[in-house]
Amino acid sequence: VEERDVRWLARTLQRMHPADAADALEQLPYDTFEEAVELLGGELPPDILIELRDSYREGAVDVLPDHAVVNALDELDSDDATTILDDLEDDRRERILEDLAPIDRAQLERGLAYEEETAGRLMQTEFVALPEFWTVGHSIDHARKLGTELPEVFYEVYVTDPAHRLIGVVSLATLLRTPRDSQLSDIMEDPMSNITTDMDQEEVAYQFQKYSLASAPVKDGAGRLVGMITVDDMVDVIQSENTEDLLSLLNVNSADGSDNVWDTVKARAPWLAVNLFTAFIASAIISIFEGTIEQLVALAVLMPVVAALGGNAGSQGLAVAVRAIAERELDGPAARRAVLREFLSGTVNGVIFAIGVGIIAFLWFHQVKLALVIAASMLATFMWAGLSGILVPLSLKRLGADPAVASSVFVLTLTDVMAFFSFLGLASLILL
Amino acid sequence: VEERDVRWLARTLQRMHPADAADALEQLPYDTFEEAVELLGGELPPDILIELRDSYREGAVDVLPDHAVVNALDELDSDDATTILDDLEDDRRERILEDLAPIDRAQLERGLAYEEETAGRLMQTEFVALPEFWTVGHSIDHARKLGTELPEVFYEVYVTDPAHRLIGVVSLATLLRTPRDSQLSDIMEDPMSNITTDMDQEEVAYQFQKYSLASAPVKDGAGRLVGMITVDDMVDVIQSENTEDLLSLLNVNSADGSDNVWDTVKARAPWLAVNLFTAFIASAIISIFEGTIEQLVALAVLMPVVAALGGNAGSQGLAVAVRAIAERELDGPAARRAVLREFLSGTVNGVIFAIGVGIIAFLWFHQVKLALVIAASMLATFMWAGLSGILVPLSLKRLGADPAVASSVFVLTLTDVMAFFSFLGLASLILL
Structure with a gap:
């Protein structure tokens, strides 16, 4: 080509x-x-x-x-x-x-x-602002005179006072259906959004979503109209914030889809290094019980089951919590209810899978005590996983950090430690 | 209250x-x-x-x-x-x-x-359609006459022929800046989108994103204009498709943010059950090497490290692949390049972490051979993880399935099996 x-x-x-x-x-x-x-x-x-x-x-x-x-x-x-x-x-x-x-x-x-990822960076300075005493007819005539000098795409015009302060919004649909002699001040509406140049893009996207906006005016610190943001840019922001959450939860730093191997390695190695460290914490727990395992190798065979399921339960809760935080569903009393729900559903799933894993372990090794130990440790790990899946992201959020970043490493380490400690600990107490 | x-x-x-x-x-x-x-x-x-x-x-x-x-x-x-x-x-x-x-x-x-999650379901039947021979002036007068009978929100009018077939689109901004006597047929543009009632909502959202649309016309099978979709509904679709991907990747079936414990359990238990099954596959692999572990308990201490890092590397690749598929970046030759990139970066990270884990294992257990075994198995697991992280979602996509659903269970099982098998297998060959 x-x-x-x-x-x-x-x-x-x-x-x-x-x-x-x-x-x-x-x-x-x-x-x-x-x-x-x-x-x-x-x-x-x-x-x-x-x-x-x-x-x-x-x-x-x-x-x-x-x-x-x-x-x-x-x-x-x-x-x-x-x-x-x-x-x-x-x-x-x-x-x-x-x-x-x-x-x-x-x-x-x-x-x-303007700082990156703020409204100031995202806005365009091409927009249409008109004085409030203009009529609809005058506004349309003015638009015809400007013709192609107008921005190519806009969905509403802004009404400003002589000091350029934003006082109202008129959608083009309203402008179109209103008689020529109506004044803009009579048909304008209060802007639904309230976006300033220094606002974080995530907050801007949230306002677009909440109020179903196609575009929104941006004000500076003094309330003067300085720009306009259109929804297509917000769709990109929503996509990239979502991608960021998903990648962070699975321990990738960034992905810009380049084919570069070195960039890929750099985006992933840091979290693998953290994981190397946390994996050795789990190893250290296991090594405490080396003597126990030596006497009963079945423990080494079964211990990854407890860790895998506990980790899975923890990251399920984590995924739901991170989404709920991103969609602002976990504010105030809703957070407390969510913690309770996670703990209870962790317990219910814990009971179900404790019974399941206990039966399988019994069928495999024919030892009632071993089956009871793994069941008990499974239940404890699930309850713990339910709590850490929600409390870790909530705490990160309260600390002002992104709840998606680092949280899965935390949660998995917590559940691993609980799984190995409870399973091997109970085993050494009860089985030996 | x-x-x-x-x-x-x-x-x-x-x-x-x-x-x-x-x-x-x-x-x-x-x-x-x-x-x-x-x-x-x-x-x-x-x-x-x-x-x-x-x-x-x-x-x-x-x-x-x-x-x-x-x-x-x-x-x-x-x-x-x-x-x-x-x-x-x-x-x-x-x-x-x-x-x-x-x-x-x-x-x-x-x-x-109309079927759920199609354009037919999402569209509203309130829109403005005008014949092509009308002038701008006539259209505006008509809109004024209809007044509040017009849809509350719209960003463009559609131009149709006598059989109600869509032939063009005029944005309100264009309508506003064009002289009264221009004919709609002269100022209309071809619709950028091409949306039919039976189109999947994901495809519709993709067109909105790609062409930066605020609204789009919807046609029936015969090309007749039957509805309009606005971008606010698409933002909701994008959010929910993203949420679905994220939750699927972390093995949750659905999350509608209800406080109901039972719904939560139902959304998570099925994948935990699958995981229970796959965890026992890993156990079965370990049990093959029971004799080896009995002779060298250090193996039981170290094997979760290989599995944890391999699984992490696999899900990193998976996360990137699922996002790239969702944003349609992995079509045709790009997919082949991505497979190569994943394999190579898996190998590079494999070398890095093989060395890292080998050194730590040597410092801990003072056995050169054990260090070499864990390093070799780490490298093999990383290369395998790189491949499965991209090939599993690509294959699911080719089979017509959602690449996010079930893929993480597959990938983690594959890496677990590889990790335990290579580590314990090499150990029994070399160390005993």
Whole structure:
């Protein structure tokens, strides 16, 4: 495909929807992709560039010539332009910013000044704000006069006072169905969201979800309207926060879908190292009972069963708790009820599987006492797993940490220790 | 709070945003919540009802009197009304449908006829469709005439031919900025999405994400426009699909956040039972080597380390693969590259942790051969874990199954078997 036929490639890409074109480029092996971008140079449309996955976009920006990047910054909405700027290394960013018109430059620099993962970073500065004394007719005439100077996509206009403070929102649907002579101040509604530039993106996404928003205004500290966030960016945030939770729960630091082996190793090795440490804690517990195992090897055969099921029960509770925390279902009294529920259901499952494992152990080894020991230890481990599955993430949250990060290592270590200690401990007390 | 002061409660709820009111009601213990709904009866605003979490909404519908349900069905958009209808038991649904105006009734029955989790179920039948020869001015005048009869929320109007087939889309922003005398046929664009009533909700959500949509038209099999889906419903779908993936990966069947211990047990016990079975497979492997362990108890002390790290490495790869599949990053050649990457990074991490665990084992037990055995088995388990972490979900996907469901049980069983077999097998060959 990549036989240096740049013209053909550029034309094909232009004819596709940018999202489809980006998909097609991502299907290429990474090296071929870089080559293609290099060949295209300035002919790679900016709206395709911004649709690329993070790792591909960063790679593309690296190989694009300066003038192509400047052109992309010019054409894209401010939020997308900030994303591109952020990909650049410091000195190249300086150089490229100097090539921009001073007004664009100042705006982009302001965008970069907001912290990452805040509303300020996500917002675009293109939006429509009108004074409250305007009528519907005047507003529509004004929009017609501006024509293509208006943002390409918007779902509502904002009503501001002379000091640029946000005082109301009028949806385009309302604007459309209202007679020409109505004043904006009569048809505007209070904004449902309350988003400031320094708000964390997770909180912003939560407000979008809760109030079913398609877009929302962003205010600065003084209540002045400074930007607009649209729902498509929030969908991306929701996806990436969800991915983060899932990967954290399974001990991966990050995944940007690159094909790079070294990145993959770096994303996983740290938690494996923590796990190496915690696994040896479990070993240390087992080694206390070396004498017991020597006398009854069946214990070595059965002990992984208790640990595996206990760990599984703990991570089930953990998964439910992490989701519930993310969806803000565990605030206040709901948290206390959830702890009780986890403990009780751990106990119920504990009784069920204590009986199950006891029967199997008895059928296998024909020792009543051994069956009783494993059953008792299973019940204890399940009750413990129920509690740790919910208390670990709740405590991490209370400490201000992300409840998904590190919690599964904690929970599994706690259940392993309980499983080995209770099983081998009871065995040495009762069986020897 | 619930001191039977219905009037006060109804007024307070009405003054809040429905989403906030629903949150407040969900904060109540479940029994108090039911009582409150019963007291409110017909005074519970339908838009609060629909904002409640599934389990609470179902409970509320159960205790509401028929006339309140009829009223809710009347007031809500068709997609929300279908959700409520779906909560009802069969005979009650019949009874209530009979109380509705025939036209509403026919429409709702049609909505219920679509399969669950398809576009047909999610769409609302309230949308704006205009003929292509209308001008912008005429369209706006028409909208003004209809006024509040228009759907409350919409972001675009659809252009249809006389047979109601969808031929184009005009965003409200475009409608607003275009001169009055332009024809819709000149300003309409091709719809980016291509959604039919029988399309799976996951596919619909994917199109919303890919094309950054706020709403999209839904066609029937013959290409006729029959409904509209808005992005807020898609955000809910994305959230619930994500939750499903996360819970499946950690072996939970479902979580609707109810406080019911019995539901919790039912959501978790099946996978624990599967795990009980697979844990005994691991036990069986260990029992083959009972004689070896008897002679060297250090093996029993160390074997959980190999299993724990191997399992961790396997589920890391699994988590990344499941996310990549969900975001459609593993189609075609990308899948082959991912398998290679997982195998290589498994090998690299395997070498790192083989050395690490070998050193620790040597320092602890002062036996070079034991250290070499655990290192070799660690490396083999990591390479195996890398492969199973990606091949299991890819195979499940190819078989048409959900790659998140059951895959972690598979992967952990595979790594456990490999860990115990390689460690104890090598030990019996080399150490004895």
